[in-house]
Every structure is written in C-alpha cells, then in structure tokens.
Amino acid sequence: MTQSHKKQLCKILIAAALIITGLVLSFYGRIDKRAVTGIYLGAYILIGGSVLLRAASNIRRGQIFDENFLMALATVGAIGLGEYLEGIAVMLFYQIGELFESMAVNNSRKSIAGLMQIRPDHANIMVDGQWTEIDPESVVIGALILIKPGERVPLDGRVVEGFSILDTSAITGESVPREAMAGNEVYSGCINLEGTLTVRVEKAYEQSTVARILDLVENAGSRKAEMESFITRFAGYYTPVVVAFAACLAILPPLLIPNASFGDWFYRALIFLVISCPCALVISIPLSFFSGLGSSSRKGILIKGGNYLEALAGAEIVVFDKTGTLTKGNFEVEDIVTDGGHGAPAGAQEEHTRKLSIYREPAVWRERLLELAALAESYSTHPISQSLRRAYGKTPDLTRIGKVTEAPGYGIEAEVDGRILFVGNRRLMTEKAGLTLPADPPGTVIHIAAQDAYIGHILIADQLKESAAAAVAGLKSIGVKKTVMLTGDVEGIGKKIAWQLGLDQVFAELTPVDKVDKVELLMKEKSPQGKLVYVGDGVNDAPVLAMADVGVAMGALGSDAAIEAADVVIMDDDPAKLTLAVQIARKTVRIAKQNTVFSLGVKGLILLLGALGFAGMWAAIFADVGVMVIAIMNAVRALGARDSRAGAS
Amino acid sequence: MKKTFLLEDLDCALCAAKMEKAIGKLEGVESASINFMTRKLSLSVVDSLFDSTLEQAQKIITKIEPDCRIVS
Numbered sequence: 001m002t003q004s005h006k007k008q009l010c011k012i013l014i015a016a017a018l019i020i021t022g023l024v025l026s027f028y029g030r031i032d033k034r035a036v037t038g039i040y041l042g043a044y045i046l047i048g049g050s051v052l053l054r055a056a057s058n059i060r061r062g063q064i065f066d067e068n069f070l071m072a073l074a075t076v077g078a079i080g081l082g083e084y085l086e087g088i089a090v091m092l093f094y095q096i097g098e099l100f101e102s103m104a105v106n107n108s109r110k111s112i113a114g115l116m117q118i119r120p121d122h123a124n125i126m127v128d129g130q131w132t133e134i135d136p137e138s139v140v141i142g143a144l145i146l147i148k149p150g151e152r153v154p155l156d157g158r159v160v161e162g163f164s165i166l167d168t169s170a171i172t173g174e175s176v177p178r179e180a181m182a183g184n185e186v187y188s189g190c191i192n193l194e195g196t197l198t199v200r201v202e203k204a205y206e207q208s209t210v211a212r213i214l215d216l217v218e219n220a221g222s223r224k225a226e227m228e229s230f231i232t233r234f235a236g237y238y239t240p241v242v243v244a245f246a247a248c249l250a251i252l253p254p255l256l257i258p259n260a261s262f263g264d265w266f267y268r269a270l271i272f273l274v275i276s277c278p279c280a281l282v283i284s285i286p287l288s289f290f291s292g293l294g295s296s297s298r299k300g301i302l303i304k305g306g307n308y309l310e311a312l313a314g315a316e317i318v319v320f321d322k323t324g325t326l327t328k329g330n331f332e333v334e335d336i337v338t339d340g341g342h343g344a345p346a347g348a349q350e351e352h353t354r355k356l357s358i359y360r361e362p363a364v365w366r367e368r369l370l371e372l373a374a375l376a377e378s379y380s381t382h383p384i385s386q387s388l389r390r391a392y393g394k395t396p397d398l399t400r401i402g403k404v405t406e407a408p409g410y411g412i413e414a415e416v417d418g419r420i421l422f423v424g425n426r427r428l429m430t431e432k433a434g435l436t437l438p439a440d441p442p443g444t445v446i447h448i449a450a451q452d453a454y455i456g457h458i459l460i461a462d463q464l465k466e467s468a469a470a471a472v473a474g475l476k477s478i479g480v481k482k483t484v485m486l487t488g489d490v491e492g493i494g495k496k497i498a499w500q501l502g503l504d505q506v507f508a509e510l511t512p513v514d515k516v517d518k519v520e521l522l523m524k525e526k527s528p529q530g531k532l533v534y535v536g537d538g539v540n541d542a543p544v545l546a547m548a549d550v551g552v553a554m555g556a557l558g559s560d561a562a563i564e565a566a567d568v569v570i571m572d573d574d575p576a577k578l579t580l581a582v583q584i585a586r587k588t589v590r591i592a593k594q595n596t597v598f599s600l601g602v603k604g605l606i607l608l609l610g611a612l613g614f615a616g617m618w619a620a621i622f623a624d625v626g627v628m629v630i631a632i633m634n635a636v637r638a639l640g641a642r643d644s645r646a647g648a649s
Numbered sequence: 650m651k652k653t654f655l656l657e658d659l660d661c662a663l664c665a666a667k668m669e670k671a672i673g674k675l676e677g678v679e680s681a682s683i684n685f686m687t688r689k690l691s692l693s694v695v696d697s698l699f700d701s702t703l704e705q706a707q708k709i710i711t712k713i714e715p716d717c718r719i720v721s
Contacts, residue, residue, distance in 0.1 A: 061712050067663065102660060109686065218687060219653060232666040282662040283685075290686035 018043035074273035097625035112294035120154035164195035172572035173300025223305025246272035271610035274620040284631035291638035292588030312585035316530030322487035324537035331387035338456035376414035409511025474579035538562025
C-alpha cells in the first residue's frame with residue numbers, strides 16, 4: 001500500500017465512523033436533526049471534497065463528462081433532495097472502489113514486474129588486476145567477465161574457463177538446469193548455480209537475451225486485443241448516452257405525466273448518473289489481458305500483444321514445422337555409403353591411380369566422402385550441415401572451398417578443391433546435377449556428386465522430442481480441430497512421424513516457398529472465426545510465421561531471429577508449451593468476456609429497474625462499485641492460470 | 650519515427666483511452682497507443698513533426714489528467 005493509499009484509507013475510515021455516529025445519534029433521536037445533518041455534511045466534504053474540486057477544475061479545462069463530475073452531480077443532487085445518507089454513501093463507496101482499483105492495478109503491475117526480475121545488476125570485470133563490479137551496460141564486446149556461483153549471467157557470451165550448472169528457469173520457465181563448460185554459449189538472465197565461470201562477452205547488453213526479453217514484455221501491450229479496443233470505443237458512447245437518458249428522465253416525465261413528482265424522477269435520473277461510469281469495463285478488460293500476458297511469460301511463453309493472446313484462444317488449425325519443432329533437430333550420421341569407387345571425385349581418382357592401396361580401403365573412402373560433404377557444408381547453419389560437420393569431427397580446411405551456393409530445399413553447390421560438388425537431396429541430384437538415381441533408402445539421405453559423377457550418400461536420422469506426441473494429443477484434447485506438419489524431408493519420414501504423433505495431415509518434400517503455399521491453402525480451410533497457428537523454429541520460416549494468424553517460434557533461447565520474427569516466443573524447445581499457451585489464452589478471453597457480460601448485464605438491469613422506480617441508490621452503488629470490484633477480482637484470476645499441461649509430462 | 654514513453658502517474662484507465670484518441674488525431678501522428686497497465690505511450694510520428702507533436706501530446710495529457718507526465 002502506498003502513502004497516498006494509506007491517506008485515502010484513513011479518510012474513508014473517518015468518514016465511515018462519522019456516518020455511523022450520525023446514524024446512531026439520529027436513531028436515538030436525542031440530538032437536533034441539524035446537528036446530524038452537519039455531521040453528514042462533514043463526512044461528505046471529507047470524503048468527496050477532492051472529487052468536487054477535480055470536477056470543477058476539469059470543467060474549466062473543458063472535460064465535462066468525466067467521472068468526477070458525474071459523481072459530484074449525483075451526490076449533490078441526492079443531498080439536494082434531502083437524501084443525505086444516500087448521497088454520502090454513494091461518494092463513500094465510490095472512493096472505496098477507486099482505492100480498491102488503484103491498489104489492484106498497482107499489485108498487478110508489481111507482480112508482473114516481479115516476474116521479470118531478470119535484469120542483471122552487475123558484471124564482474126578485471127580492472128587493474130582486480131575483479132570489479134560494474135554496470136552490465138558498460139561492458140564491451142570481447143571483454144572477459146567472471147560469473148560467481150549464485151550470480152546472474154549479465155551478458156550473452158561464451159565460456160572460456162570453468163564448469164558450472166546454469167538455472168535457466170527465469171528465461172525459459174523450465175527448471176531443467178543446463179551445463180556450461182569451456183566453449184559453451186551462456187545467455188544472460190540465467191543463474192549460475194555451482195562453479196565460477198569466466199566468459200567472453202559476445203553481445204552488448206542491449207542485444208543480450210535478457211534485454212530483448214524485457215523489451216518484448218514491456219512493450220507487449222502496445223498491440224491491443226480487439227476486445228480492449230471495442231471496450232474503449234464503447235465507453236466513449238456509453239457515458240454520454242446514459243447521461244442523456246438521465247436528463248430525459250429528469251425533464252420529460254414531470255412534464256408529460258400528470259401528477260408526476262419532479263423529485264421522484266430527479267432521483268431516478270441520479271441513479272442513472274451513478275451507473276453512467278463504464279469503469280468496471282474500462283479497467284477490468286485490459287487488466288485481464290495484462291494478467292494473461294504476465295501469466296504466460298512466467299511460463300516462458302512470451303506473447304507480443306493482447307491481440308495474439310486473443311487469436312491463440314481461437315486456435316483451430318495448428319501447423320508444425322518438423323525439424324527443431326517436433327524433432328530435436330539433432331541429426332546424427334547413421335550410415336555412409338560410397339558408390340563403389342567408380343564415382344569418386346576426379347581429384348581422388350588421379351590420386352587413386354597413384355596411391356591405389358589407400359583407396360582400396362572402404363573405410364577410407366567413407367571418411368573421404370564425409371570430408372567432402374563436411375567441406376561443402378562448412379558455411380551452412382542448417383541442422384543437417386551441422387551434423388555432418390560434427391560427424392567429420394575436424395575443423396574443415398576453409399582454403400579448400402571456393403564459391404558456395406545454398407539452395408534452400410535442395411542442398412548445396414560448392415567448389416571444393418577447385419571442382420564443383422553437389423551435396424543435397426534427391427531433387428538436387430536430378431534437377432541440378434542431372435543424375436538419375438535409384439530409389440532412396442528410407443531416412444534423410446544426403447547425396448554427394450561431383451559434376452556429373454555420383455559419389456555416394458550419407459544417411460542421417462533425427463529424433464522426435466519426448467513431449468511431441470503429448471503436445472499433439474494435448475492440442476486435440478482442448479479442441480484444436482486439425483494438426484498438420486510441414487517438412488522439407490521425404491514423404492516416407494513425414495508419414496512415419498505423422499503416424500507416430502497422431503497428426504492429421506502431413507505435407508512433405510517442401511521448399512520454403514512450398515511451405516508458404518501450403519499455409520495459404522490451410523488458411524482457407526479454417527472457419528471464419530478460427531485461427532491458424534504456425535509453430536516453427538523461427539530461423540528460416542519468417543514468411544510463414546508472418547502469414548499465419550499467430551506465428552510461434554520455438555526454442556528461442558539464443559536465437560534473435562526467432563524473437564524478432566514471431567508473434568509468440570516459446571523460450572525453451574518444449575512443444576507441449578503450446579497447449580499451455582492456448583489454455584492461458586482461452587482462460588484470459590473467457591474472463592474478459594465474463595466481465596463484459598456481467599458488468600453490462602448488471603448495469604443494464606439496474607438502469608432499467610431504476611427508470612421504473614424499482615431500484616434505488618443502493619442498487620446503483622452496487623452496479624457501479626460492486627461490479628467493478630468483482631470484475632477486477634475476476635480479471636486478476638488470469639494471472640494465476642492453472643499449470644495443467646494436458647497430459648504432458 | 651517510433652518511440653515509447655513512460656507516462657508517470659497515469660491513474661485512470663478511461664483517461665488513458667481519451668488521451669490515446671486525442672493524440673492519435675494530432676497532425677503527423679501515424680499511430681498512438683497507450684497501455685494503461687504498463688503505462689507506456691507508443692508514438693509513431695513523421696520525423697519533422699516529432700518534437701512539436703510530443704509537446705502537444707503533453708498538453709493533451711495535462712488537460713485530461715493534470716498530474717500525468719511524459720517521461721522518456
């Protein structure tokens with residue numbers, strides 16, 4: 001509770017005490033009526049003085065229909081009619097409502113700021129032979145920093161020395177610790193649990209993971225949900241319309257209906273004024289979405305705006321990319337098959353004639369094939385290229401490589417040892433290298449050919465993520481109509497995975513351009529209100545991410561491109577988080593809808609009853625303050641969305 | 650040019666909506682959005698008018714909520 005909250009609470013308590021004193025005194029009737037009136041007026045001035053002043057100054061500045069003015073008019077009107085108690089009660093409860101609102105908003109802001117307590121406060125840097133704590137923002141790229149046990153990693157970098165376990169939960173929402181040793185990348189925001197690490201800084205603070213996440217979360221709200229914009233627009237009309245009705249109620253019936261008392265209708269008009277503030281809606285809808293965004297970021301799901309939260313709630317078709325999303329993307333070389341030897345590269349053949357004995361050994365041939373593939377793929381970041389380099393094990397000699405052209409969805413055309421080498425899938429062989437091949441063995445096959453001579457192939461396998469099947473089942477269980485997988489891989493593998501995971505549809509052998517076409521096609525399949533969610537690794541699927549209603553990037557820790565391109569960022573690489581995201585989104589939207597219907601319903605009902613003379617000022621106070629308090633409490637529920645993961649782990 | 654500002658002492662959700670609407674109508678403003686919960690004003694204005702627009706925005710804000718100030 002802040003200082004001003006305490007002050008306000010004091011005023012409320014004193015005013016309440018005064019009112020009770022007045023009530024007790026008038027009940028026993030031992031005191032002059034005017035004295036009781038005096039006590040009431042004192043309470044009114046104490047509690048409502050600030051509202052009257054603000055109303056007056058707002059009118060001077062040309063703001064007429066603000067809540068201060070309406071409350072002032074309603075309460076002064078009631079007092080004018082001799083309804084002292086009701087007039088003061090309206091003001092008292094209005095102030096209680098305001099205080100409650102302010103405290104609830106403050107609490108939500110704080111709890112979300114608390115979730116985001118990942119900002120590192122210092123970095124240890126060597127100055128004059130001593131480790132000194134400095135502001136992470138002033139550390140330059142290339143500097144060496146020391147991270148002690150218990151400290152937060154201040155900047156992204158690479159471990160030079162030391163071994164430790166890092167807790168990534170502040171960033172990913174997942175409490176699986178990661179190992180860090182020399183050569184590993186570490187990301188800012190993680191907490192060093194055990195050993196001391198020396199890290200070479202690779203990114204300035206503003207570019208570091210933690211700064212980007214904070215920026216994303218803090219600016220999430222600039223893209224509002226449709227419901228939020230609707231409520232804002234609605235509020236713009238609601239107040240003037242209700243006030244106009246109030247004016248009509250006060251003026252017309254006394255003129256038109258014989259024997260109608262002006263006082264009675266004026267009282268009914270005052271009821272309208274009390275209910276005319278759309279506060280409950282205007283505060284509770286943004287608060288619901290804000291809480292939903294906060295709740296998801298606590299789980300390592302960063303959503304870039306209320307509009308995406310709203311869209312996620314309507315998820316009807318979920319399209320997955322295969323590699324890195326449903327599978328681990330850790331391709332491992334399973335088999336190397338050389339093509340007998342007659343297809344050996346020309347250079348090798350010359351050598352072959354000179355040193356025949358070496359190349360008779362099939363193991364040497366296989367090693368040579370792997371070396372060529374690894375050389376050709378030296379510059380590629382594709383997971384397959386990385387696995388080839390890993391299997392090769394040595395640092396490729398970059399001087400042996402000339403011009404390299406990468407054709408996404410095909411493979412690589414590279415100059416190695418002065419000769420053109422084709423390394424890629426079957427399509428690359430038939431379309432670019434002009435070769436006719438026998439049928440591929442099942443699996444991911446990387447063919448290698450030199451100009452028009454086939455050399456051999458390397459068989460590569462990928463593994464499914466443990467939670468992939470649970471993710472698909474989870475989405476089904478919460479009513480997602482269709483799950484689809486897109487892959488550049490061969491039909492055989494695609495079908496096998498689709499069957500293993502229980503996916504509804506699979507499109508295989510796609511180039512990035514084909515993926516865009518397929519998503520376009522799927523967009524036409526959904527119902528008008530349904531939304532298509534695309535989940536990828538965010539590295540080479542930016543166009544598809546942008547096209548889908550909601551683009552989700554997975555495994556974003558350490559990938560700037562993914563954080564940039566997607567609407568929703570899942571920090572770790574657990575696909576089951578998607579189910580959780582949709583659940584949080586649905587809960588948030590449900591709460592927002594409940595608040596809209598409830599607030600408008602109660603207000604509408606009391607307005608109607610008030611106009612007919614069945615509801616008095618007390619009911620109006622409930623329709624204004626009571627409804628707002630209930631709506632706020634409901635909205636805050638979105639913050640604690642339950643952590644059920646629909647069958648996942 | 651697009652910039653985000655913090656609105657200090659922004660206490661009224663309805664006022665935030667009014668400010669957003671009024672600032673959005675200023676000359677040269679491409680988009681204006683106020684998030685009441687994060688107290689952030691995201692303002693996108695043509696470069697040449699940025700400073701004068703910011704001044705006018707502050708005037709609008711003061712008119713609607715006297716205590717509220719734009720801080721960068």
